[in-house]
Amino acid sequence: MKKPSLIPHAQAGASGIRDLAARLGISIGTVSRALNDKPDVNPETRKRVIAAASELGYVPQQSGRSLRKGATHNIGLLWEIPEGRAAYGEPFFLSLFGGTQQVLSARGYDLVIMPDQPGATADPLARLRRIIQQRQVDALILPWTRTMDPRLDYLAEVGIPFVALGRSRSGGPHPWIDLDFEQAGEFATARFIAAGHRRIAIAIPADSLMQKRFFLAGYRRALKAAGLPFERALVAEGHVTPAGGYAAATRLLDVIPRPTAMLAIDSSMAVGIYRRLAELGLSCGQDVAVIGGVHDTPMTEFLVPALTCFSLDTVALGRRLAEILLARLDSKANPAGELWPIVLVERQSDRID
Amino acid sequence: MKKPSLIPHAQAGASGIRDLAARLGISIGTVSRALNDKPDVNPETRKRVIAAASELGYVPQQSGRSLRKGATHNIGLLWEIPEGRAAYGEPFFLSLFGGTQQVLSARGYDLVIMPDQPGATADPLARLRRIIQQRQVDALILPWTRTMDPRLDYLAEVGIPFVALGRSRSGGPHPWIDLDFEQAGEFATARFIAAGHRRIAIAIPADSLMQKRFFLAGYRRALKAAGLPFERALVAEGHVTPAGGYAAATRLLDVIPRPTAMLAIDSSMAVGIYRRLAELGLSCGQDVAVIGGVHDTPMTEFLVPALTCFSLDTVALGRRLAEILLARLDSKANPAGELWPIVLVERQSDRID
DNA sequence: CATAACGTCGTAAACGTTTACGGACTAGTC
DNA sequence: GACTAGTCCGTAAACGTTTACGACGTTATG
Structure with missing residues (x-):
């Protein structure tokens, strides 16, 4: 008898690469290779595997996969949430997120936004530390740097790839985009x-x-x-x-x-x-x-x-942040910075007429 | 010789429960029990373990932990990002996120916001499916439901706990909060x-x-x-x-x-x-x-x-969403809905004076 | 025909953690 | 002293996946 799954919300039917392999009468190794575009697999078999996987709705489970591969395929964005109601919720970010997610997902990555409230805990870096130490993401995006930014120092210390929105005096050399x-x-x-x-x-x-x-x-x-x-x-x-x-x-x-x-x-x-x-x-x-x-x-x-x-094309900005990060992950690029010009949109408020 | 870690950004010194155990001269099982507040461990040993862990900066790695436990301790919030620049970036959400994260982190959970662009792919549920199938989160928060909402049907089908902001005709019974x-x-x-x-x-x-x-x-x-x-x-x-x-x-x-x-x-x-x-x-x-x-x-x-x-206390709303979800995860609660009144703030725009 | 090369696949180890189980002590009880 | 109970800890098996390695059968090569 099959033991009940530990996972509370396990789906009824489909689950696990084992079931899929058993159903196809092949080994789990082959299934994995077929789904991961590895060479050593018969094109015919690959087709069958992919078909069966999509039929059963099988998708490799994140924890197993990233445990083995040492990569999560998640890109984190540390988002500082000001406390209280006083804050203005930068509409700016919405379209930036859209651009970033778009580029990332095209490359098999996902953007996850991790809200952080630096003031809420004794250690302002608490959430960032957890993210890094638990290996929750492969790389980070850090919006709006400060003159002295302990987050940058920490990231430089642990050596995780990241891109910053804004320059800083802290941390080592790293890729950034800043608005001029x-x-x-x-x-x-x-x-x-x-x-x-x-x-x-x-x-x-x-x-x-x-x-x-x-x-x-x-x-x-x-x-x-x-x-x-x-x-x-x-x-x-x-x-x-x-x-x-x-x-x-x-x-x-x-x-x-x-x-x-x-x-x-x-x-x-x-x-x-x-x-x-x-x-x-x-x-x-x-x-x-x-x-x-x-x-x-x-x-x-x-x-x-x-x-x-x-004005500023925030979607393009979000996209470019993602591109820079991906280039960094492919380690094809050395850390460089980009200074983006921002152009004035002439309207009425500065006119005397 | 130690093999180089697969993880690209592995930290220099600290890593793994094994190193910690070796350093203390005890088994990894004991270390794990000590850190997880399990009973069978000498208070003295526990202290030593905790001290050493904080000294080495050891934190259990997410993938290993959630693979074994079948839970990620992450709560996802599926956030629809409208395409293009036209969208208004609801300042509303910022304080809501703050309230939610606050309550969740007090209980050892983390809020992760997953941006979604339903229109960007052929399957509007693509990102949601990935989140669920890859088991990226233990539960979900779904802001702003629609009259007919395939997301709710899908979530009901797979049976993952979630709370919705807004009612709907779709899906089964589930906890929700709606503004009246x-x-x-x-x-x-x-x-x-x-x-x-x-x-x-x-x-x-x-x-x-x-x-x-x-x-x-x-x-x-x-x-x-x-x-x-x-x-x-x-x-x-x-x-x-x-x-x-x-x-x-x-x-x-x-x-x-x-x-x-x-x-x-x-x-x-x-x-x-x-x-x-x-x-x-x-x-x-x-x-x-x-x-x-x-x-x-x-x-x-x-x-x-x-x-x-x-007007509306969005921080309180965010908090309550988190509480409802946590209650649901403890399965102490049956799915109920809450209808929140929203009060008018009288200012000038409707006055003739 | 012997051998090499190739294509395809199964086997099993590994990733880092948690936890069921049992063992080794110590302390208490009759 | 024999037994039980309790305390603490080590061992090892899982969790789901990827991948190095080797095995097998087929085809090409000499």
Whole structure:
């Protein structure tokens, strides 16, 4: 009598390579070879095996397979979930995930997103450690690096392949893609200056994200190039959320003389800026020009006035991240970085008309 | 000589329960028992094992463990990623994920989010099948069910424990949580009516989501209760995005006589509605009252005017989903459903003042 | 005809872990 | 002292798969 399966939700009929082999009257070795495209198997037999497998719905079980092969064919993406309700849920990521999964699955890999709450446990690296030590994935994608990023140090130490979204000072050499926030900050600021603005405020994250440094650097560079002074009072740090944008605008618009232009690092902050402008009876575009930053969410063009902000093909970004990682896994590639330009979408919020 | 590990990114020093046992001069069985809180082990030995494990950074490898135990201690969440850039990236989910992960990890489980693109492959269930057949998870969370949902039928067939967000006509009995869209639709409509509105438009998804049916049913119920006629022309179907809201508003505001109130199923549509109102020179609140639906994103209170919409403790929702699933895994619970009320947050968009 | 080469397949070991079973002690009981 | 009970631990068999190796039969080669 067959022992009941340990697996609680075992399917009724199909299960195991053994059953499949028995049903076909061949050995499990042959079945495995047939399904894995190994050479030493009769084309005729292979056909029969594949047919039977699809009929019985047999798919090799992950744990057995990866135990033996030492690879899971899963690519992890460590996703930091901010605590509480305050967070803005980056629509950005959805399409990025789509692009990544698309490329990965074409190569037999799967994307699994592992939510992480660094603040929830004593050890901020707890989840990452578990993922690595339990060998849950073959490689990792790490979105939004920080200036000093212990995650990168840890990953470098254990030597697992990964690709980072964003540069960092931490960790060893590794492949990355970063958006050129410096160029973006410079471009937007220069555009303001060219339009005649002299007092330009900027809103950036309070966090230690790398983006912040670069964005601010670009801003300063443009100021300097135009011979304008850098004023601390025109820089506001806050959450990258509508609430953060509101708080920043509240502070910045109180500065005397009042800034005539505002630059936010992310379009989510622009919503809060819009509100503060309305409260003060200021017209967005007319009295104060606004440029929202990365990213161009599905919402920005429907704001009133439509938000001028930076755009980016997030699907392509997701795809490229996957490609870089796959190349790294094939070890055909040396760790290189890619700096992606982000282009401005001109809409209404920075126009006086 | 030790053979090189098959695992590409094997850590330098630590590896395997064998090394740990050898180092302590005891058998691997004892080590395993010590780490798994099994009874038959000397407290003194247990301490030594735990100390050594944490020193060497030993954590049991997932594949070996789950192969033997027939359980992965992973809970999957199948996340449908819409194709293309058009989609609105539900900020809603971020906090939900946080709540779920929090509860699960307290019980030794982990949440893994598996992005799925049903349209990308010939078989829309491809990814779900792979997850189940490869035994990648012990249980599943399925957000946003449809009226007819093949995923539910499949899950019922294979008998894996799961909890759904949303009801459905498909599948067998299973635990679920749903938001009471019917009550929400009815409440908002009745509120409009009480404020004197007689021509009330509604924007719902074109999709076959269950939410749509219930929301519309509530809307109709309130109309009926007030003796108002139901007009097809006042119902617009579209994408649950700002663009969808814009398109819906464009159609609805052309109806003669023009509606004086608009109800959207989701606050993301409200952004598009706002824009269309502005384009027509109509004042939101004054000329046309607007109530956005579920969910109250971080943005809604910063819109101008602040959006009256339904709110929901998404963190609690995520937590409860996890709890229900855990109860189901302990098989202490029979499949029951929970209907969560969603309360209206009164702000400015539906006020005439 | 002897041998080599080839194509196809079965056998069995391995991957890392958990756990049923039994053995070796010690302590307690009559 | 013989027995039982209890404590702790080692042994070894599983879990499902992949793959190195060798065996077998057939065909080509000399």
